Amino acid sequence: MRRTSSLADRLFWPILVGGAASLWFGPKALGVAGLVALVLVLHRLGRGGRFRRRVRAIARHHRETLALRRRQESYVDPYGNEILDGWLRERSYFADRTVLPRLEAEGYGDLIAARYDEILDIVEAASLSVVLPDEDDAAPTDGIAYERFCATLLERAGWDARTTRAAGDQGADVVAERDGVRLVVQCKRYAKPVGNGAVQEVVAARSYWNADHAAVVSNAGFTRAARKLAAATDVLLLHHDALPDIET
Structure with missing residues (x-):
């Protein structure tokens, strides 16, 4: 100094x-x-x-x-x-x-x-000091609908995104591809921060789906443990607002 x-x-x-x-x-x-x-x-x-x-x-x-x-x-x-x-x-x-x-x-x-x-x-x-546009109230509270909502946001960003079937998804709620890159996403519509269990699941999903990148998306933030594990396993932790601008 x-x-x-x-x-x-x-x-x-x-x-x-x-x-x-x-x-x-x-x-x-x-x-x-x-x-x-x-x-x-x-x-x-x-x-x-x-x-x-x-x-x-x-x-x-x-x-x-x-x-x-x-x-x-x-x-x-x-x-x-x-x-x-x-x-x-x-x-x-x-x-x-x-x-x-x-x-x-x-x-x-x-x-x-x-x-x-x-x-x-x-x-x-x-x-x-900044008045943001109203947070998208269309973000549904239902888990399945929230997954579709996240897939739609990715599609707006140019991804070919689809939701997986509830059974056999192996931790991926959305699979998206763009320019030869595959991304798996787990979507959590919670009333509290998401824990590291979601990170563990999407890491497994990345391997199962042979994806290049993995992300957990939520409306409610993430716990300290989740952040630590995500940093160690190269997993993106995102608010759904960030999906239209996602870069991998």
Whole structure:
């Protein structure tokens, strides 16, 4: 992390040089040094505002993606509570991987620890600043209908997608092909995050269907265990919103 000089560091040389120069050139030199010191103080006092503006600019640049990720990583439980655990992890990930490195590179590293909560608040505000199109209310609650819904979204993206028979699907609800690439998908319309059992099943389905890629699609996010297993087995974890833009 780049070290940012303190205000005392910045003032030391103007005052020292100005004091020495005043011995030779009189009070005018000391006045110039004082003016330089004043400019440095004012610049330093405005640093917090510049820090906030920089964070806002970074978050604003990604606000559409943040808004979408907030929706994808949140869900309402059977009791009507909005569960934001997945979004809070995503928000911290964005702050740590996108915002903080830029702040450090621009000389604000010394402010990060004390203002981390402020960074998160700014990211949160950016995620809420975008009015997304209404979430597709056509997404059915019935499991079989949800599988067909996911297949339709893949077809819109140019895939030749079909649902499998409930019996003998070996963990694949949808099989899709495009440009010689085969994708197997397990679809979970849940009221809670999907666990790693779904990941295990779609890994088996990838082998059974001789597919190139595997994905689990849900409306409700994924547990930490599911994410860990998916990363280890190269399985995509997706909200159904992401299906039209899927790339493999």
